[in-house]
Amino acid sequence: MKSNNKYRNSIIEKKIKKFNKTYFISISLIFILMLFIFVIANIITDDKEFSEIENRNLQNKPKITSENYVEKFNSYVSDQFFSREKFISLKSRVDIILGKNKINDVYIGKDNQLYEDFKIKSKDDLLNKVDVINEFKKQNNDLNVKFILAPTATSIINDKLPKDAPVDDEIEYIKKVEENLIDDIEFIEVYDELKKYKSDYIYYKTDHHWTTDGAYIAYDAFCKSVGIEAKKKEDFEQIVASNDFYGSLSSKIGLFGLNKDELKLYIPNNLNVIVNYVTEQKKETSLFSSKKLESKDKYQVFLDGNYPLIEIENDKNVDKKILIIKDSYANNFVPFLSENYGKIYLIDLRYYTDSLRDFIKNNNIEEVLLLYNVNTFNEDDSIFNLSS
Structure with a gap:
């Protein structure tokens, strides 16, 4: 009886390991695919000059010879990220749901x-x-x-x-x-x-x-x-x-x-x-x-x-x-x-x-x-x- 239980548990463990392996491989593939899609989207999407949501000019791609190139390039990547405005809005909504009442020096009051x-x-x-x-x-x-x-x-x-x-x-x-x-x-x-x-x-x-x-x-x-x-x-x-x-x-x-x-x-x-x-x-x-x-x-x-x-x-x-x-x-x-x-x-x-x-x-x-x-x-x- 003990032998059967041991055998059964061994089978279950193998199935769990197989499932976990398949799950993590699937998640990794989905992540890589999403990352690939975002990279392609960023490449084929035209740079924006202005953010309507933030009401400010956005950083365009700097020349390699420009002063503070690394800093400007980091700003460029951040500003021109695909669907960036949707992510900003989503983050603000999540912050509110979590009870945060101050975002970027703006307080969110009653009503x-x-x-x-x-x-x-x-x-x-x-x-x-x-x-x-x-x-x-x-x-x-x-x-x-x-x-x-x-x-x-x-x-x-x-x-x-x-x-x-x-x-x-x-x-x-x-x-x-x-x-x-x-x-x-x-x-x-x-x-x-x-x-x-x-x-x-x-x-x-x-x-x-x-x-x-x-x-x-x-x-x-x-x-x-x-x-x-x-x-x-x-x-x-x-x-x-x-x-x-x-x-x-x-x-x-x-x-x-x-x-x-x-x-x-x-x-x-x-x-x-x-x-x-x-x-x-x-x-x-x-x-x-x-x-x-x-x-x-x-x-x-x-x-x-x-x-x-x-x-x-x-x-x-x-x-x-x-x-x-x-x-x-x-x-x-x-x-x-x-x-x-x-x-x-x-x-x-x-x-x-x-x-x-x-x-x-x-x-x-x-x-x-x-x-x-x-x-x-x-x-x-x-x-x-x-x-x-």
Whole structure:
């Protein structure tokens, strides 16, 4: 009996070994086949210039003689990997299923509200940037200078942030900037007004910008500060330009479908306007670029995106002009202001390389508004170009 059991067990062991061998050979062949398919697919697939999901340019195949060839080639392989965008999206979904609430410095909050992480660079950096603004005012003593430093959704609708998310306090940062500005610069505080409407749709769910309704709150605050009457929302033609806008934060984590945003335009009525993109030597007759609604970054429908210098001229209040030194938060703010100023100059110091001092002098500028969101102001150093 023992002999039969021993024989039977021996047969079973042989079958198990044979099965395991066949299984592992099959898995190995499938892996090699898949690897072969991916290699062939990578070879025959054309390189992409731009990633719609990540909203950035991709690394193309570098020349062997190029500087940092190995580093660039590794980036090239990573960027041009077959079906890379699908893998990025899949990874983000798996991370969420596993309970991860932060991907690439983007927090995923309640109702899938996305938030930028905010980390103060340093107190010295903050004070140095304020000193540059103060010095700008001192060097242009005749200028009427105002400053809006806008908070982001991270501080205004922070009740949807993941619990105990270690973000720094944007409002404290903004107040510190305000405290260190000289009295000759008027700081226009908008965070309390934005908080009043935090339950409204004033920040996008998938993008780092405020919505057009959020921008209107800042516009209204600005008009009160300069003593002019703000136009009512009803004075503008309101159009929902898109119901499926996925913004910069979705792009950053490569995740779409959990939420989508509505992109609303407030179009000034009876406004004859010329928008001059100076460096690009092109002129348009609208504050909005409808072709951008067909692209990934639909927020660029406002003023066609960011440019070094834009000059906007219309036939209303032709005796009033203003220079706005800005980041992209100003782009959906400007259409409101076009009802009050006949000429608006927009300078983005991230791209503008000419002398700002000469521009102000040559165009007889008397009024300047600095308009930044707190995250860009904190992270970006282009404000130091204010002294150029």
